[in-house]
Amino acid sequence: MKCFAHISEEAVGVCGVCGKALCVNCSAYSGHSGVCPVCRLKEFEQEYARNKSSIIKTTLIAVAIAIAVIIITVISSLYYFLLGVLLSGILVLIMLPTIRRNRYLKGEIIKIRTFLYRGHAHI
Numbered sequence: 303m304k305c306f307a308h309i310s311e312e313a314v315g316v317c318g319v320c321g322k323a324l325c326v327n328c329s330a331y332s333g334h335s336g337v338c339p340v341c342r343l344k345e346f347e348q349e350y351a352r353n354k355s356s357i358i359k360t361t362l363i364a365v366a367i368a369i370a371v372i373i374i375t376v377i378s379s380l381y382y383f384l385l386g387v388l389l390s391g392i393l394v395l396i397m398l399p400t401i402r403r404n405r406y407l408k409g410e411i412i413k414i415r416t417f418l419y420r421g422h423a424h425i
């Protein structure tokens with residue numbers, strides 16, 4: 303049995319998700335977790351999309367708070383301004399791990415795509 307992605311390589315195992323045959327390189331690629339690069343790519347792409355939409359939503363909320371704060375400041379006091387800055391700052395801090403995770407996912411998605419492309423996989 304040959305690897306699904308690297309047609310010249312002998313398979314050493316199969317993907318636990320889709321059942322495709324994996325060569326030693328494909329198996330090692332996902333840390334011998336029994337998941338093929340294609341399934342790993344799908345997993346990462348889905349998480350990336352989910353994270354991206356929550357980052358966008360949070361950014362919009364932060365922008366809305368900032369605008370509200372400017373308006374309140376104009377008609378009110380500096381205390382509201384500081385409160386708004388604090389709230390926006392907290393929102394950004396909450397999203398930081400997600401933003402970092404998505405940077406990592408993007409890198410991995412590009413790496414896996416490049417890896418699969420080199421093997422002339424048909425996905």
Ligand SMILES: [Zn+2]
Nearest residue numbers: 317320338341
């Ligand atoms: Zn798979």
Ligand SMILES: [Zn+2]
Nearest residue numbers: 305308325328
């Ligand atoms: Zn392979």
